[in-house]
Amino acid sequence: MGDEEGGDLKGKFGGLLEKAKETVNRIGAKRIVVGALLVVILIWGVFLRPVPGKISVSVVELDNEEQVVSGAQVYLLNADGKMVGSEVTDEAGRAEFRGAPADAELTIEVDAGAMYKTLRGMSVRLESGGSSSLEAKMERATSLDLKVANVPNTVGAGCGKSVAVEVTNLDEEPADIEFIGGGELEGRVFAPSEQLAGKTSKTYIVQIRARNDKAGDSISGMVRLKYTRKGFSVDMNVVEKSDFKLSPSTIKSNINAGETLKEYITITNTGKSEDIDDLSFTVAGDIKDWTTVTMTNNDPIRPKEEKIATINVDAGGSGGKYLGQIIFSTSCVTKPVPIEIAIKSG
Secondary structure, eight states: OHHHHHHHHHHHHHHHHHHHHHHHHHHOHHHHHHHHHHHHHHHIIIIISOOOEEEEEEEEETTEEEEEOOSOEEEEEOTTSOEEEEEEOOTTSEEEEEEEOSSSOEEEEEEOOTTBOOEEEEEEOOOTTOEEEEEEEEOBOOOEEEEEEOOOSEEETTOEEEEEEEEEEOSSSOEEEOEEEEETTTTOEEOOOEEEOTTEEEEEEEEEEOTTOOTTOEEEEEEEETTSOOEEEEEEEEEOOOOEEEESSOEEEEEETTOEEEEEEEEEEOOSSOOBOOOEEEEEETTGGGEEEEESOSSOBOTTOEEEEEEEEEOOSOSEEEEEEEEEEOSSOEEEEEEEEEEEOO
């Protein structure tokens, strides 16, 4: 009985195989392959082909996002740099590309006219049927050149470092000069702000502060001119802050009216690693208009080294006691030297 059933199944299978061969012979193998390919293409077109999406672009002024830029020409380019779409921003500074290619490398280019530099190279890639929103920040069309010397790589904890930056305005018209910090330098950059006349150069002292950072921290970012992408990178390690000692720490003297008191103050860098390169002084009190302070030189004071300040006080008052002070300061340390002068009359 078992042999009969096995033979029956074998016969049925053989019959199906013969019918399949007859079908192939009748239709043709090539037609079957073509049909299968058409089915695959149909499935890809319906289920697998990337569905176009939407790209929204908002055009604003760099560092002034409330200033939208209307009437700007926005281009959508493919990986070969060929334009696949073009729109103009509306009154709200927006442009929209519907039906943008998906699963493709695309870039945005914005031409906002003579007031701004053309923005190129904003990359975007859409998922199938997806959407993306971009903000194009337009740089003002100024012609400014920067030269920076000796960007510091260390800063004392809680202190600051100064950088000399020469700015040249190559245009005929004045340009707004204001330095700002980006990245971790946001809110840490301090420098004068003004208009720089056309065809002129000026050196600005830009100070970068470490604020509440501790030794062992690091600070990195960019210092640049506001409304432009012109600037320089900063990468600083935070070290133990520098300190200094003043000797003598007070001055007290008697002098005849009309004479000059001459004293010397030694400033010693007691820090371990940081030079003192931003030492300044002010004179306050009764002796303010009588006193001059002259430093040995303008060189930084290295750790364990010293510098001499020469103090000249012209006794211009009548007899009596006069009080004042000379205040020595760095970006993180301030120390006064009290001065008491008794002028003898007649």
